[in-house]
Amino acid sequence: MRLFILSDLDSPLxxxxxxxxxxxxxxxxEDVYLKINRGEFLGIVGPSGSGKTTLLKAxxxxxxxxxxxxxxxxDLTIGYVPQVETVDxxxxxxxxxxxxxxxxxxKLWPRITSKExxxxxxxxxxxxxxxxxxxxxxxxxxxxxxxxxxxxxxxCEPDILILDEPTSGVDVRTRHxxxxxxxxxxxxxLTILLTTHDLNGLAAHLPxxxxxxxxxxxxxxxxxxxxxxxxxxxxxxxxDVLEHGGMxxxxxxxxxxxxxxxx
Amino acid sequence: MIFAVDIFEPYGxxxxxxxxxxxxxxxxxCGLLGVFVILRGxxxxxxxxxxxxxxxxxxxxxxxxNYFLGAGxxxxxxxxxxxxxxxxRVIGADAAIGVVTTASFALGLALMNRYGQASKSIEAVLFGxxxxxxxxxxxxxxxxxxxxxxxxxxxYRKLLFSTFDRDVAxxxxxxxxxxxxxxxxxxxxxxxxxxxxxxxxxxSALLVIPAASARxxxxxxxxxxxxxxxxxxxxxxxxMNLSYHLDTSASAxxxxxxxxxxxxxxxxxxxxxxxxxxxxxxx
Numbered sequence: 001m002r003l004f005i006l007s008d009l010d011s012p013l014x015x016x017x018x019x020x021x022x023x024x025x026x027x028x029x030e031d032v033y034l035k036i037n038r039g040e041f042l043g044i045v046g047p048s049g050s051g052k053t054t055l056l057k058a059x060x061x062x063x064x065x066x067x068x069x070x071x072x073x074x075d076l077t078i079g080y081v082p083q084v085e086t087v088d089x090x091x092x093x094x095x096x097x098x099x100x101x102x103x104x105x106x107k108l109w110p111r112i113t114s115k116e117x118x119x120x121x122x123x124x125x126x127x128x129x130x131x132x133x134x135x136x137x138x139x140x141x142x143x144x145x146x147x148x149x150x151x152x153x154x155x156c157e158p159d160i161l162i163l164d165e166p167t168s169g170v171d172v173r174t175r176h177x178x179x180x181x182x183x184x185x186x187x188x189x190l191t192i193l194l195t196t197h198d199l200n201g202l203a204a205h206l207p208x209x210x211x212x213x214x215x216x217x218x219x220x221x222x223x224x225x226x227x228x229x230x231x232x233x234x235x236x237x238x239x240d241v242l243e244h245g246g247m248x249x250x251x252x253x254x255x256x257x258x259x260x261x262x263x
Numbered sequence: 264m265i266f267a268v269d270i271f272e273p274y275g276x277x278x279x280x281x282x283x284x285x286x287x288x289x290x291x292x293c294g295l296l297g298v299f300v301i302l303r304g305x306x307x308x309x310x311x312x313x314x315x316x317x318x319x320x321x322x323x324x325x326x327x328x329n330y331f332l333g334a335g336x337x338x339x340x341x342x343x344x345x346x347x348x349x350x351x352r353v354i355g356a357d358a359a360i361g362v363v364t365t366a367s368f369a370l371g372l373a374l375m376n377r378y379g380q381a382s383k384s385i386e387a388v389l390f391g392x393x394x395x396x397x398x399x400x401x402x403x404x405x406x407x408x409x410x411x412x413x414x415x416x417x418x419y420r421k422l423l424f425s426t427f428d429r430d431v432a433x434x435x436x437x438x439x440x441x442x443x444x445x446x447x448x449x450x451x452x453x454x455x456x457x458x459x460x461x462x463x464x465x466x467s468a469l470l471v472i473p474a475a476s477a478r479x480x481x482x483x484x485x486x487x488x489x490x491x492x493x494x495x496x497x498x499x500x501x502x503m504n505l506s507y508h509l510d511t512s513a514s515a516x517x518x519x520x521x522x523x524x525x526x527x528x529x530x531x532x533x534x535x536x537x538x539x540x541x542x543x544x545x546x
Contacts, residue, residue: 024352060434080434091302091427092482101424102435110419110485136482156435 012037013076013160013191014059018068021054028054030215031068036160036193041186042208044195047235050213052195056164059193079153081163084145084170089138096120096133099152123151127181143174150181161185163194167202175201199226199250222248273507282393282460282513285404286499289457290469290517292408294495295415296450297474298487302426307357308345308447310467311364313454315341317463321371325378331403331455338451341367391462391514393503403456411449415488418442423484462514469495472521479532494524 021029028051057063211217231239273279319337348359424432477491502517
């Protein structure tokens with residue numbers, strides 16, 4: 001794996017300035033400013049349809065930018081992990097084939113070399129799923145599926161890992177596993193950017209949170225950002241923020257009221 | 264002994280030998296590209312393009328232009344028109360294919376009606392004809408087959424990556440549009456060179472059925488790329504022989520054979536899955 005040079009730590013990897021994206025004539029992302037430095041671990045939170053996936057796609061370059069600019073460090077390598085729901089799990093590929101397909105640049109002969117096989121094994125071991133290499137992707141558990149795509153993203157030794165909703169559609173245990181795994185990778189020096197709608201399970205644990213609805217509503221530590229005011233602007237619904245184990249805990253007003261009525 | 268003589272009887276005819284060679288290579292080629300066709304959900308494009316090329320074939324027969332030039336040019340124009348119309352998102356690619364290719368097909372039909380003297384070769388294009396196979400057809404099919412093989416082998420990972428996961432492939436610096444363009448050109452070339460044997464109407468089936476049958480036998484992409492051309496070429500070879508003895512259309516016989524293979528594999532794969540489930544139930 002890549003060794004990170006300390007002097008590089010505060011150089012920005014990605015800078016978005018006045019970024020706007022549109023679908024047809026409707027703006028989905030408007031005037032976004034976002035700077036991501038090397039070594040950061042940040043999450044973009046917002047309701048569905050808030051444009052966070054669009055912003056992510058703009059950053060990775062698969063969504064055109066209508067206005068503004070996204071500047072990246074020269075030769076920036078991005079490891080992208082798509083939403084598990086968007087993967088075609090019936091596609092006939094084994095785990096090894098999925099991971100190796102990212103190395104397509106200079107290879108003429110398609111056969112997997114023994115060196116590649118060792119590299120695959122190494123990255124799978126790092127993610128704790130060393131024994132699934134020859135399995136078909138449908139024969140994996142939810143947590144394993146997520147790890148395989150993480151392994152694929154890690155395989156090209158990226159500068160930054162970008163994940164779209166890494167915990168959507170997984171159970172609580174898997175969510176914990178993924179969170180710990182990402183924290184470990186971050187401790188190793190990897191920069192991580194993700195989107196999530198999971199405020200308590202994921203966002204509250206991150207060093208930096210960006211509340212997003214078409215544009216950046218607030219940007220900072222969970223304690224700074226997860227406030228009733230910011231959340232109401234972001235989600236368009238009143239929310240309470242409690243304190244639990246030294247961390248902010250977001251509670252939906254509606255849910256409290258319903259419980260109250262039930263009693 | 265008599266039986267043996269019967270089997271080898273058609274081999275006495277040069278036209279049959281030519282047709283057999285073309286059909287067998289065409290089966291392998293369609294089987295190979297068919298893997299991408301079914302995994303990318305492109306079967307309607309194959310279907311549409313083969314109909315569009317019919318218009319070009321009819322036009323070149325009427326105008327007495329070389330078939331490959333005329334139909335190839337026509338196919339290219341149709342492809343560009345489809346891409347152009349599909350860019351209007353309200354219409355959608357499938358409708359764009361429907362509009363362009365049926366119009367092209369109708370134009371071919373109208374030309375056939377108006378200039379009846381060319382109708383014989385047009386019919387050959389529509390239904391395929393073993394009798395019409397020339398030596399240049401063999402060269403053309405063999406060339407496209409080698410080209411297809413080279414594209415699939417040399418571009419294997421890029422093809423796999425952009426088929427499986429388009430967005431991520433793009434992020435990983437795979438030129439996805441180029442890969443898709445090359446694939447579309449290969450499919451068009453395949454249609455162009457096999458159409459005179461297999462026939463426009465049934466070629467789309469050959470781009471789908473062998474690959475679909477093969478898909479049920481394996482979960483490995485690389486193995487799929489072996490099994491599908493194998494099914495395609497074997498059914499074409501056997502189908503050609505059968506069609507001579509049964510006095511049926513070569514294209515119809517081949518496709519029916521492929522359909523039978525599909526049904527058998529479907530039944531066997533279904534039973535195997537049920538047995539797997541049953542054995543899991545015992546645990």
